[in-house]
Amino acid sequence: MQNLYDINAPKKATNLSLNSDLLQKARSLKVNLSATLEQALKDKLKSVEAEKWKQENKAAISAYNEFVSENGCIGDEYRHF
Numbered sequence: 001m002q003n004l005y006d007i008n009a010p011k012k013a014t015n016l017s018l019n020s021d022l023l024q025k026a027r028s029l030k031v032n033l034s035a036t037l038e039q040a041l042k043d044k045l046k047s048v049e050a051e052k053w054k055q056e057n058k059a060a061i062s063a064y065n066e067f068v069s070e071n072g073c074i075g076d077e078y079r080h081f
Helices: 020-028 033-056 058-071
Strands: none
Touching: 020 058, 033 058
16 A cells, blocks of 8 residues: 655654643653654544545445446355355
8 A cells, every 4th residue: 555655754843732731641651742643643644535535536436336236246146155
């Protein structure tokens, strides 16, 4: 599968604002903020890209579903389960 972003790109320092209590509790538990945010952004990007793909392919998915409802799945005659 193709990567959603360049995993070898250099790290870049970033300023952001967080709820102060959330930050304090995360730090007290020694949560790696950079790794946690990077994973959350990766998950979000994956979700957004999946939704974008579904929208871009909506017509084809609909046409395929219509074909299956009228004709059954391709290869149904060969299935034994």
